[in-house]
Amino acid sequence: MESEEARPRRRQARGERRMSEILDAAAAVFAEQGYEKTTTNAVAAAAGISPGSLYQFFRSKEAVAQALADRFTVQMRAAHGEAFAPADLAAMDLDDLIDRVVDPLVAFNVANPGFKALFARPDMPPGLATAAGPIQSALLGRVEAILAVRAPGLSAPERTRSARVLVQIFQAMTPVVVAAPEDEREAEVRELKKVLRGYLAPLDG
Template sequence: MTEARESATAAPEHGRSVPRRQERGQRRIAQIVSAAAEVFAESGYEDATTNAIARRAGISPGSLYQFFSNKDEIAAALAERYVVELGAAQEEALDLETLRSAPLDEMIAMIVAPLVEFNLANRGFKALFARPDMPAALTEAVAPLHAALLERVKGLVSIRFPELTGDVVDRTATVSIQIVRAMMPLIVAADEGPERDAMVVELRRVLRAYLSGA
């Protein structure tokens, strides 16, 4: 949280109004972050501006700057939201107990489906974090999300392939994640229906080919 964002929810003189002011501040932050997700999805991170985000949120740039100093801070807040939402998708996709004994093809299908659904429902995520050419300004913002995903995939790899050493487990998990990251924008951009379904099949095929040699 920046000082500006903290000051938006600071305690006023009359203590009873603190929760109400905090609630309004949190609603405004959520409004800005939701607007940013739409602008990032439409324009890309590099071309998005705080003015465009403010317009989409229906507020003045000055109101936006009460909570965020720049679009990097907005992206960081969006990353925090995605950590929570993608975490729920990961819990569904990467339930170790369920996937422990599933056949490889079934395991991959169970992993991929919720992640595809999440990316389709959150186009701003693709624009920011499901891209192979991560802007340097976003690396720190997305680090907690990637760390959580990496640990969960490492756990799955170590269970599925107990013969692998620690370094190989780390490398296998990292490459698997990068495969998904590289192909997810293609899946999201594909026309809904047979073309998108075919791209999902291709992702599963690539993962299977890679993991079969693990």
């Protein structure tokens, strides 16, 4: 056994560009049609290539989604910025803290409407869950870290549960924020923050 399956084929610059174009197209079509209803031929057409060419770069429809997930993960981490210093956290006003965490996440979701079409679907295939996991984990870990500082009275399991609830609230209300017309978005975000604050305030030291 020397070759195995792990020979990712040498790519040219042209190929890398094509892959990126395919992912752009996939994000757009996923966002508009949803994952299940999206046909691979439609993605290829949107990318301006033939069905066969798409499969030169991705082994399957799910592989496209997976790659898109990976790209989102990277972009998300970048958009979200670096973690806060605990000193900042402890000193910060609760409202400021919420603004600071929520605003960039909302901005990311508004800028990438395809994101939720991929990761908010109820039947996440195993491959995708693997890709979505890191995102979820990163968020949860971040929130838990914040809670550890702001609500030191919480036991570890309580902290985990509370973090899960907070993330869940955010993910539940984000679609509405994204779907809202430009001039109502701010109001929706305010509501989202109200909910988060209402849940956090009693925990906050």
